[in-house]
Amino acid sequence: MATVVSEISSPELTTPMGTISVLPLLEPRPENRRLISDSTVLRISTALQSSLFVRDVIRSFANEAKRIVRRISLRYRNRSDGLSLQEGRLQLHRCTYDLNLLGKSLGEITFTRAQPFSTDEQSLLEIMLCALIYPLRNSLLYERALRTALKDPLTGINNRANMDQHLDQQVLLSTRYGTPLSLLMIDVDLFKGVNDSYGHIVGDAVLIAIAEGIVKCTRNSDVVFRYGGEEFVVVLSNTKLDGAMHLAERIRASIAEMEVKAADVDLRVTISVGVAELQASESSVDILQRADRMLYRAKSRGRNLVITDDGC
Known part of the structure; x- marks a missing residue:
């Protein structure tokens, strides 16, 4: 040879x-x-x-x-x-x-x-x-x-601009082929208090840890984005509402058990999650808005919860 x-x-x-x-x-x-x-x-x-x-x-x-x-x-x-x-x-x-x-x-x-x-x-x-x-x-x-x-410089996951492109594409594919599509909207509970009490260095460490925790729970086909501030979005192709709920609960439980260590501070944080499945004739904006409403409902009911359209 x-x-x-x-x-x-x-x-x-x-x-x-x-x-x-x-x-x-x-x-x-x-x-x-x-x-x-x-x-x-x-x-x-x-x-x-x-x-x-x-x-x-x-x-x-x-x-x-x-x-x-x-x-x-x-x-x-x-x-x-x-x-x-x-x-x-x-x-x-x-x-x-x-x-x-x-x-x-x-x-x-x-x-x-x-x-x-x-x-x-x-x-x-x-x-x-x-x-x-x-x-x-x-x-x-x-x-x-x-x-x-297309990456968020702090967490290393996909950023908002990337999410807009990806979600539009997934909605188009879901509508064309009749496949299910679900979305998780995630918010870190009481995050402002973390920044106010411990400073932005600790706050950044929390966001990095949350992003890593979400990614570890997801499948290869799921795509995780930092939506802005302390909010994250997970787009779940070929996933119905019950599957999205199961994943959201797994993420929530994993984050609740996680301990974040930064600048000599040990913290435990929780997240709230809103879940939505794409409905007929919906756009990417529509499913985002519904997931956001469910997230707000989870926050108003006491946080550290997963909520869907049916009130689960």
């Missing part, structure tokens, strides 16, 4: 075959001019800049690579970004490259084929990797920025 482990950095790509400059892509080294034309390099570069999403960039790169080196497949992995993308079935012979730019890892790419790679084919793949580096870096940065924009 042929395996080549290389490292791409700026401005050079170091391989067992020598050094290839990353920057002058349109002017390959003299010994490689015969391998690839300027028009081909330009076509590859253009294709790789057609999208800012990593999956699209890798797919375009794979398509171009297959045009130049026949019968290959590839796999791209980036552990820090949780990415593992594959184009084609992995085969026996492999060339693996660690991708780095300015000392920062961009992941690892592996080319595979049933037959061994020739020296010229490895050179071609390395020239193509030079063209991939900057589009890949840009797409990784773009997707990271998107994730950051």
Whole structure:
């Protein structure tokens, strides 16, 4: 099995075959001019800049690579970004490259084929990797920025803007396919008193602990959001009211048993939960408003309660 482990950095790509400059892509080294034309390099570069999403960039790169080196497949992995993308079935012979730019890892790419790679084919793949580096870096940065924009900076869970988009989409899918959709509106009881008595550092620690506690109780299909202040929302796709009630009660009980430690203070807090299931012809605003009314009812009845439309 042929395996080549290389490292791409700026401005050079170091391989067992020598050094290839990353920057002058349109002017390959003299010994490689015969391998690839300027028009081909330009076509590859253009294709790789057609999208800012990593999956699209890798797919375009794979398509171009297959045009130049026949019968290959590839796999791209980036552990820090949780990415593992594959184009084609992995085969026996492999060339693996660690991708780095300015000392920062961009992941690892592996080319595979049933037959061994020739020296010229490895050179071609390395020239193509030079063209991939900057589009890949840009797409990784773009997707990271998107994730950051949709996350609450304090708790690390999804934020209000993300919730608005997600809930609208789930309501649309529920209406189109006739699947159930439920929602939990959660509020930390007497949270203002926590801030007033212990300060915002302790208050922040409480919110972080509450968010973690909610996430631990939910399923992979459930999505948790910080709605604002001390309020949280959980969107439950394919879940009827009784299932939502069961989950809400589990979350409530778990939080009530939890002890928050921060700044030499040990606290126990409780939450109130309003639960609603999407009804026919309702919008995302409608189900939110009903869950909020149920939350208000839970607060008015003494807190540390789960309340639904039927008054449970």
